[in-house]
Amino acid sequence: MEIVIESSAEKATDVVVRLVSSVIRKKPNAVLGLATGATVLLFYRKLVEMKLDWSKITAFNLDEYVGLPPRHPHSFHRFMWENLFRHVNIRKKNVHIPDGLAADIPKSCERYERKIVAAGGIDLQLLGIGTGGHIGFNEPTSSLASRTRIKTLTPRTRKDNAPFFGAPAQVPHHCITMGIGTILDARHCVLLAFGKKKARAVAQAVEGPVSALVPASALQLHPRVTVLLDTQAASRLKLKRYYRWVSDHKPAGTDSA
Ligand code: GLP
Numbered sequence: 001m002e003i004v005i006e007s008s009a010e011k012a013t014d015v016v017v018r019l020v021s022s023v024i025r026k027k028p029n030a031v032l033g034l035a036t037g038a039t040v041l042l043f044y045r046k047l048v049e050m051k052l053d054w055s056k057i058t059a060f061n062l063d064e065y066v067g068l069p070p071r072h073p074h075s076f077h078r079f080m081w082e083n084l085f086r087h088v089n090i091r092k093k094n095v096h097i098p099d100g101l102a103a104d105i106p107k108s109c110e111r112y113e114r115k116i117v118a119a120g121g122i123d124l125q126l127l128g129i130g131t132g133g134h135i136g137f138n139e140p141t142s143s144l145a146s147r148t149r150i151k152t153l154t155p156r157t158r159k160d161n162a163p164f165f166g167a168p169a170q171v172p173h174h175c176i177t178m179g180i181g182t183i184l185d186a187r188h189c190v191l192l193a194f195g196k197k198k199a200r201a202v203a204q205a206v207e208g209p210v211s212a213l214v215p216a217s218a219l220q221l222h223p224r225v226t227v228l229l230d231t232q233a234a235s236r237l238k239l240k241r242y243y244r245w246v247s248d249h250k251p252a253g254t255d256s257a
Helices: 009-026 038-049 076-083 105-118 155-165 180-184 196-207 215-221 240-248
Strands: 002-006 031-034 058-061 063-065 124-127 149-152 174-177 188-193 225-230
Touching: 002 009, 002 240, 009 031, 009 038, 009 124, 009 188, 009 225, 038 076, 038 188, 058 076, 058 105, 063 076, 105 149, 105 174, 180 215, 188 196, 188 215, 196 215, 196 225, 215 225
Parallel strands: 002 225, 031 058, 031 124, 124 188, 188 225
Antiparallel strands: 063 174, 149 174
């Protein structure tokens, strides 16, 4: 894993913007795995400002709430179109988000997996992390080999996401999420985490044992992971001075995954 600690969320976001822009420029038909949530809002705003060519880009989103129609103000479909897709020239047919209204959820999840494979696999998967250590919506005890499927949200995740909905009771109980196995198939995983409330999950994911109790810890099994943190999210890392040293002395043209 390459752990990059920046002094602010904005600076860390700039690093990810540079990283993703360079993927889009070098591989105009890249397949991007995208995430939702407060953490990535600034990232999408800055990425839009880069005015890149998205005409051949394919996007797969991590997750969606079950039961929310795409136009619902709090669906992840809506989030993605509002914050990214409607501002860039991506083709609608190249946008993939799990279908929260699928009549046959298992079939729809299998189709989602097949579409990722048919697109050539995900080049770069963007990830946030939940306060309980989830990636996508893979809640604690998710199988580390899991594929896209339905999951039940924990009370903690529903509480964390309640501000988007206004009231906790309105947060759906179920979601469809790419599995941890699906995420680990991406060629490069980039995880962003900002703020003190993520510090514990980050420390467990990066320095704790690989455990289904902290789904993000599965990223330790991936050969190419970049973790972008602000100082607060990094505050509980035991080796933070080492990570800073590594960043400051990185040989040109390398990554230190
Ligand atoms: C959400 C999403 C994740 C996201 C994480 C963190 O519920 N399912 O993909 O990365 O939890 O969200 P936030 O960035 O709002 O803290």
